[in-house]
Amino acid sequence: MTQGAATPLPPPKERRRLREAGSLSRDEVAERVGVTRETVRRWEAGRTTPKGHKREAYARLLAELTTAAEPTTTATTATTATPTAAPTTAAPTLTAATAIQEPAPPAAGSTAVAVAEREPVAAAPRARTAAEAFDALYAHAAPFLVRQTYLLTGRRILARESVERAFQQAWQQWPEVAVDPDPAGWVRAAAYEYAMSPWHGLRPGKQRPEAPPATPEDRELLGALLDLPPVYRRTLLLYDGVGLDLPETAAETEASTPAAANRILHAREAVANRLPDLAVPEQLHQRLAELAGSERLDAPVSTVVRSGGEKRTRFWTRAAVAFTVFIIGATALTVRVAPTHYEPVPAPGSPIAGVPPLTGPEPLTPADLELRKELREKLSGGPERLAPSTE
Template sequence: MSRSTTDSASSAALPTPKERRRLREALALSEEQVAEAMGVTKATVKSWETGRSEPRGRKLDAYAKLLGASGAPLPEDPLPADPPAAEPRTQPRPPGRRPPERDSPRERDRPSADSPLDAPATRTEHPSTAGCATERTTERTTEPMRASSPAPAARPGVSKPSERLKPAPDANPAPDAPPVTPAPSVDPAPALTPEEAFDALYAHAAPGLVHQTYLLTGRRRLSRESVEHAFHHAWQHWPEVAVDADPVGWVRAAAYEYALSPWHRFRRAHKHPDAPPTEANRRALLGALLELPPPYRRTVLLYDGLGLDLPETAAETEASTPAAANRLLHARTVLARRLPELSEPEELHRRLGTLVAEAPTTTLPPARAVRTGSEHRTRTWTRAVLWVTAALIGVTGFTAATAPTRYIPVNAPGETVNGVPVRGGPQKLSPEDLELRDALRSRPNPGPERLVPVAE
């Protein structure tokens, strides 16, 4: 088997980047310990867990064995069945939530008070974080079948869809049992073109992301600009976004990074926030959020507003899980000090969830205009880079052609220092001296000829 085939087979058994972080923390390993065991740097391990790069060759197999994922691939979302009890962790956690009233569908899906904040409990995600619903439904439907079906020898833990859906043969079939009729084959849905897939992602996630970015910045114009910039960036890197496990999270991270950039404070249009809402409760909560530092504001919005768990929040904010937990604790403390009715985590989660779930009112340009603008901006930057490069080459060539080929020293005239005349060397000729010198050189000598001795 060639090396490329081995890498592809091992990469299929490697979990998603968010799952890699969760598995490492479940094993009570730090990034330094994993880096020392793998023979790489800590930055490389962080890039593996954020999805910026992937291990290859022997390091890929060793990394999969270290995480315990060399067998069947783990699902990204927890299954509906009761998950096993999570191992105790050493990192600090925010205080647990009180058991809420299980009335609404959102509250029924929240974890109980005994479960830690970073436990993989079943939860309800905001529509903007749902991602591709068809892929998640397929994973949850076929996962129990995958566990019960034998895996092929070439790729352990992964079976073909046709093999997973076949019923297991009965060892002792009944004599009067009717023959099993195979289910009719269903034609797969036609594949979407990149433009159609991008348009579907834009229509699904853009309105909610504009509203979330407004809660982070308090500026409607900046929130719309941030989402458009994020989708421009996503279309430029569409091959990467199309295969990402959470494309909405990819775009959301880009929009949040642009919206929270400190350089916007120097722009006059985004220097001051917009007018606060007219409703008192929304105005007070939004004002308290905007008083938090940007990293804390983003953490509490992702965790209590969108319903992400603690490892996912830490991965999206590019922080460690203990750091994300400490930011969440600090943000909750500040919000409770500002609004005493939000001292309970469940009440804060309910208020933020209601604020995030509000219908956005901002009108966005069509997806085609966003794609066209991204392509136009790419062409503009490419042409600008080419013109600057050509100008630099021209200036360099002109300088090389006109530069002297040897050094010509400068004969500086003597100067008088502290009244002391210049020592040695001829004095500078005056205009009269120059005129006399030219006259003597041009006229013949009228005097007697020079006497030459003659030998007798």
């Protein structure tokens, strides 16, 4: 008996959108599916995937939300965007990283058949290898992601290192990244997480100042960004810099949509207090793009990133093997030198019958003491010394 294929689910961001379109909270979804609120949050963030009967129940709930949202979606497509959203035509320095059109590999045979029906029957293009697909993603996303991370941290070296580590992590988990609906977003989230780690404050190079931006306007804007709390800075950069929608920004920052909206408003207000000219979101978006484009931050070659990640993986694998061998050796030595039988503690001593007690000189009597005194007094000088004589 073979097991059937798993029920298909929409992408993680679509799951969150459907839940919010249906006016359901995570607690309500968790109660209907039979899981915890934290599990629903991980499903919507794409960190875990439901399995078994919970996947079936979750798929049915999303199907109901999709059916209920179809009339609303049709009506919404005819309306215009809100005036406070980020402009759709942004400078390429920030938006090109999110506009990568890399085709994900088909998840099932039906997808390949549908694509074949839409395209004319011709010579099929050669399938990309994993290294080629990774290099294509890196070539499109890395240059822009380095500049974005620089706006997030204000440090050029840390920005390059964060992007390099994020792509190395993506290469290690490439089967997962390759089928992700937004691979560039996957790498961006990993780079931002690494760049915002509090452990970087303990590094020796943290105290060395870096050269500020060239123009005073850029220095003012970068200073205003760095004065924001890290989570507010990241939310503002994703929404007004990268140009993500509000639900996508909330999902990437692992916050609710109202919380993300409040962070954006407070961050805009803080920046506008220092730079009144950037009170308009469109102007702020344009200035962020100009600031990122003014820095010449080159990313290393993709082959270097892949080889560096593989070397790091081999190093840690060998270190883990060496540590395991050390533990096994220490355990074997302990077993070798440990006693193999129980040695009881000697019992305390006890008197034995029939043995005479120890004897010794008795104490002197008064007569003995008197006699000893007299002998010492009379013989204190001793006999006269005899000298030899010839007579």
